[in-house]
Amino acid sequence: MQTDRTWPTLAAGLLALGLLLPTSPGGLAGETTYWSLAFENDTPKQLVLEDTGGRLRFYWYLVYRVKNPESRPLVPRLKLSMRLALEKQVQEFDDGFDLVAETHIERKVLERPACNWAEMRAEPLKPGATREGLAIFAVGREAPDFDKMTIFVHGLAELRPLGREGNVRKFRERVLQLRYEQVPSRWRAGKELKYLPEEWTLEEVSITDRAAAEGQPAGDLGKKLQELLKRAEEERKRKALEAPPPPPPKASSTGPPGSPAAPAAPVSGRPAPDLLKALRKTAAGMATARATFTEAIGRGERTQPARGSISLASDGRFAIERNLQPGSERTIKESRVFDGQHLWVQTTAKGMGETVRRWTVAGTKKEWHAIDGKPEVDFATVANPARAWRLFGDDLVYLGTERLGRETAYVFEVRPDKKYEAVLDGPLAGELLGKALGHRVRFWLGASSAFQLRMQVRDDRDQVIAQLDCDEVTPDAVIPPEAFAFTPPAGIEVIDMNAAFVANDKR
Structure with a gap:
């Protein structure tokens, strides 16, 4: 019917x-x-x-x-x-x-x-x-x-x-x-x-x-807010003159020399562009990196767990091996490889055989992986959840430091606004980043490795609705070049995702 x-x-x-x-x-x-x-x-x-x-x-x-x-x-x-x-x-x-x-x-x-x-x-x-x-x-x-x-x-x-x-x-x-x-x-x-x-x-x-509120003069409220902000800024400057500035947070003692400590003490609750610049420089200096990860999306009985490993190259290439619903009868194996020109996604599940999907950078709509005026937003970063912190540039707000395992981490937070909407709602962002728009997103960045050790998405009730934890981080790991290459298995149809979206829009 x-x-x-x-x-x-x-x-x-x-x-x-x-x-x-x-x-x-x-x-x-x-x-x-x-x-x-x-x-x-x-x-x-x-x-x-x-x-x-x-x-x-x-x-x-x-x-x-x-x-x-x-x-x-x-x-x-x-x-x-x-x-x-x-x-x-x-x-x-x-x-x-x-x-x-x-x-x-x-x-x-x-x-x-x-x-x-x-x-x-x-x-x-x-x-x-x-x-x-x-x-x-x-x-x-x-x-x-x-x-x-x-x-x-x-x-x-x-x-x-x-x-x-x-x-x-x-x-x-x-x-x-x-x-x-x-x-x-x-x-x-x-x-x-x-x-x-x-x-x-x-x-x-x-x-x-x-x-x-309705009936309250918005202009008066705005003036009062500006006065309070001005008064708070004057008070901050006065205290800064009375006392010497505190030393910057120290990097982990286990980290290598030259760890990215802030050139000046970052203030909690404010952007920290100098610290972020130092972290980006350290991350760019690593030719490769390898880590394991665990992931949880959703809450309670609806949580979807996953775990796996990730290999990264400094030029943006990556390879991710991911097991969804590990240890259960519904385990799905997924391989994601970005070779610099194409993103390959191979999925294997019982009774379903293998599926290979391919995205081509040149054929993907720009608004899904780029934001005007933000050069740090690119295809390799949007498609890789372990580099998600790089998307937000200096919009990240510094919160402090926290010890995660063997390394001290700098903690940052951002609430993505409308300018990130097309990217975070787009098909490249995946399940994890897809939860970020309009919510509070926190990142824990290694003080010595500059690696994203944790990403967490919180809703308006401050409940965690998505989290990615990276462990066993190995900077400058020995990774063979073929790890960042992908050849579809013989006999498996490759779905061209760029063409599929174009065809769907024509229906």
Whole structure:
């Protein structure tokens, strides 16, 4: 059963209910124009895969298409979730990242690439263009029984402001609900999904910020803030004249001579360009480096662990061996090699064989790996999580020092703003850097090695949502040149990712 439905079919009804404002410039005088995206989808389907231990894993997936009917580019920041209900029992599942299921569906079901949630928002959707997406809901080792299925689609329409309470801004969001009922099949043993009319609901969204509260003169607040900052700066200068400056933090006693100590004592809570310059110089002086790493993305039961090893060259080339879900039946082996011109990603999983994907530097959109005015942002740095600190240049703020294992580390923090949006939301950033936009990101940089010993992403509640730890760091390690070269295995199809993104945008 095919259920292709689009937003325009509901526009007249919503307008009649007062839920949809006119989107044409010729609307009522004084009304604001809001954008919306068109959406259509296929019927959700079930998928069952066998893991490396021979146990079954169950999924539901949804293939959908998003079209931009507006006259300007829009980023489709869609968020999909699924609710399964059996009488009073309700289970909810988010559209998540599952490489095994995604690869199986693309290669053996669709026979074409489709965008996961991160790839969907990687770049703006041009006016009139359509992009195909794939939502995957992992439901566990048993197929849950249910009577009703509802899939919620957020992000199809612009938020409508309702007002402000203090520093909390309130919005109204329109959410599409795709509704299905599970009934006995008319054609075979078992059950099938029966389409129910979709619904649009209104939800209130609250966003906390530091702007002035409604009714409070923003200009007066700004003046007071400037006065306080000026007073604090004068007090800092006065204390600096009264007391001699403290010595710079010492590098680890285990480090080699010439470790990058700051030429002047960095101040906690402020940028430290001189210290960062010294660290970059030390890092550039290492011809090669090797380390092991552990990685954790997510929280609680949803955490996705990984571990592996990484080899680096000073010119940006790297080779990463990574095991996702190590020690479990779902272990996925991944090799990433950047040879200076191409990024090769080889994935191996039980029941799926091997997949090789290739990115070409010259054919990759500039906004995914470059920022005007920031020469430190390049392809090799965006694609390599162990060099992530280099992306942010002097935007890093110095926090202090901390001992990590055998080495003292300088601790820095940054909250990436909108100028980093295209890079961090792009497909090269991966799962780890993809969590960074708008959140607090901390880096621990070795005082003697200048190696990134730890990267940590924290959300607004100060909870860690992603972390990368490097250990057994060996500067100037002996690494053969062939470690940074890759030859696809014979008989394995190489997926050209540059061409795949171009083809997807043409659909």
